[in-house]
Amino acid sequence: MTAAHARVKPELEFLMQVPLSPDRKTILDCMQCGMCSGSCPLGDAMEYPPRQMILEARSGGLEAVLRSPSLWMCIGCATCSRRCPRGIELTDGMWPAMRDKAMQDGIQPPAELQEAFQNVFKYGNSLGQSPRKRLAWAENLEVPVRDLSKEQAPVEVLWLVGDYPSYYARNRTVTRAFARILTALGVRWGVLGNKERTIGDCDRLFGEEGLFESLVEYNRALLDQQQFEKIVLLDPHSYRALERFYPRFGAKYPVEHYMTFLAARIEQIKALAVKPVQATVAYHDNCCVGRRYDCFDPPRAVLAAIPGVNLVEMEHNRQDALCCGGGGGGMWLDAHIAAHGGTRLAERRVREAAAVAADVLAVSCPFELSRFEDAAKVAGLEGSLKVRDLIELLAESLDLGEKETV
């Protein structure tokens, strides 16, 4: 802590308590270089992009920042945090803290965000679906699904399915395919059935620290009852929360995103990948496992293991990938962002895929699937560009597609 910290204005105290790793800094260390605002995909639409937010807050204009609609426009891609030369905790620190403060002060978040919070609070998922329908995706699935909430048993992999993979129609194909892949790999796996609730990463990013804490408490009690070697997730956001934030509450579990889990079994996969998938595939690096953890090679290794796949790279890839816009609550804020001049990020991305003549845009995050499919329609690419999760491509190659069940 510098001498400056000792004199922090009382109204900015709350920003000094943001989640910090020893190597991360607060806004007091900002040198106003503008790298953040320049990197932000929505920066030019914000009234207060990150640099200006810090400037205003430090010069007594905190109130204006809290009341600005741009407070709700960060979609959590972490490009700013990644590039900040001072290492300031922006995405995971400043933004959630500002939002939390705004709500504590009675400022109402956008209505669609309120509804998402209330849905999570009441039903454990942001979609407002009944918790009792959490396993509906597994109806008529020909591989057995071990419901650990009904009968506790030790497993190798506790698969936390996630909200969108459980409830959202388009995502269910991916969910079912993953169930088949896990079984084909001989993994002993189980799910939490109707007891599963969201991990809460997006709620935390959007300032609902209290909601996040209540989810940590719930999930910890649930997970502590189970015996497993590791948790595997489809959702990069949930991965991040479990890896980085749950341990702060004493809830620490071995956790992997499915990309690294599959990449670790690459030889086994190669042996099973019998059907070629003839396609030119552009892989979209997701933000929460890609950019944040430098996880760029494992998904490419999985794709390379599929015979017939011609892997191409888009203009912005790896560290510089363009966010689909869904993170950090973005799924619930398209209207808000559009109303304040934000462009549809997903559209930019699908055009990049088309520019490298990709047949398939491959994704690895539940939000990306529907966002890119919608964007493809809007960009007039429906028919020429397919959007598929890595899992779907893999399942096709393993010949594990949807079958007629008796």
Place this chain on the structure above:
Amino acid sequence: MKIAVVVRQVPDLIEPVEIAASEKTVDLGMATFRANEADDFALEQAILLKEKSGGSVAVVALDFGDVQNTLYTAAAKGADRLITIPYDADLPPAPKEAAAAYAQVIRGLAPELVLVGSYAHDELESTLAPLLARELGLPFVGVVRGVRPAADGGTAVVFKEFPAAALAKMTVKLPALLGILGADQPPRYVPVSRIRALMKTAKIEEQEAAVPDASSAVTVRRLYHPAAGQRAEILEGPPADVAAKIAGILKEKGVCK
């Protein structure tokens, strides 16, 4: 202004409502509960009045259906007192009996205004708001969308909803009980951290009130779910196909060319 609000917990209709084996009552053993929506608006209206003209808001509820959460949320929104009436039965009382119970507590509060949701979806016989008004000997009007205290303090101006977006402006002598259906703004959001903080500090007072035994001139012969009659012809296919089908139907019926 001293305001009392009644909040009821009702089964959340996201799940089907189960019927007991006897077919004479519902079975709420598996139900999840939520605050009655109209009562949420009543609370919002009360808080708005407190914010504008000062005073206090007391929330009264039966201890039924996980009501604690609703009460702490009310405190987070600005309610000053949280009062529950101990209640053990499996099913909530009917409006008549409920009114008798709430009245015992509310009389002691001597409020100038009592706000109650104008309806709740589990009410089969009569509704709580007017019956509670009668128990308390207070004037009543329901289906109210807005409330303003008049300058003199002894009356309020209320707006009663009518069809086609019309509103009847009425003056009400206080003390009075209003059946609320809407407020000047939707129920406000309060962050979960505030609710959790209040769970540690806010006190819920218990006040005993006798809930009379149910007595009704109406006999339930049987409860049942409506037959899943579906009149609509379902059109299948991806959006483009469905759109073409609908466009075809619209042309056929002369709705468009």
Place this chain on the structure above:
Amino acid sequence: MSSQDVLIVAETSRGQLADVCGELLGAARALAALTGGKVVAVLPGADGSVLAGGLAAADRILLADAPLLGGFSPEPYVAVLENIIRAEGPRAVLVASTSVGLDLAPMLGAKLAAPVVNGCRAVSVADGALQVTASFYGGKLLADLTVTAAPAILLLAPGAFRPTPEKGAAAVETWQMPSPLAAGAVVFEEMILPEGGDVDLTQQEVVVAVGRGIQQQDNLEVVEELAAALGGAVAASRPIIDQGWLPATRQVGKSGMTVKPKCFLALGISGAPEHVEGMKDSGLIIAVNTDPAAPIFEVAHYGVVADLLEVAPALTQAIKGA
């Protein structure tokens, strides 16, 4: 005095008989045929004699005319109706589930110690008692009930009963209150009508209505485009109006408009009774909802189980393209 008569509480709206009177009379005529009594229509309000002609399905029309009954003030209305009901002793009192009816029925029930049943969908007679089918829990549950006490006050579920072409004796009488009415503590001042200049939904041939399925205010644009392509107007169910995303004049349902357009598109509307009562008589009803079990599909002629945000733009295209 007690009789097997069926009494209805008629209502007016902006100087005319309210549409609900048709349903009340239809229900009353059918019930009176079973009880063997007469249909008595009570019309409180000033200048009732002008409107009595519209209640010709009744056998007796009781006009209760007094200045205090000009607009709806609960206490004088209750006083008059209590007086009439005690004197007439009907078997049943039918009340519409309107803003007025929902106040009157419980208040009268309490004063008369008479049972009040909400959401009545059917009424008949068996073993000397009324057999009533009522719905509650948002329409998810039905109850078959027996009511022996008289009078029984029944709030009719909107749209559950049809008007009748039958005519009664239609004898008009003026009711004399035994003592003058007193103003109560709740006094009607004036009716505030919505500002003109906005679209009149009741005059539209095509209404495109949205509900919670619209999710976000900005998605309204997609629906506006569709409405424009169809030459119609955008409307909404209550939650959208409560959010302030559309003015109150666009609300279809209980506190909003009742519309009967040639074509009604229900997009992302679940079909709660309060909304359905405002559009059930539309010529052609097409519903789009992601929930296959949504009650709207019981009222619609055609249905699509899909996201309105996908279907609406596709439909706009299909209409413009053709």
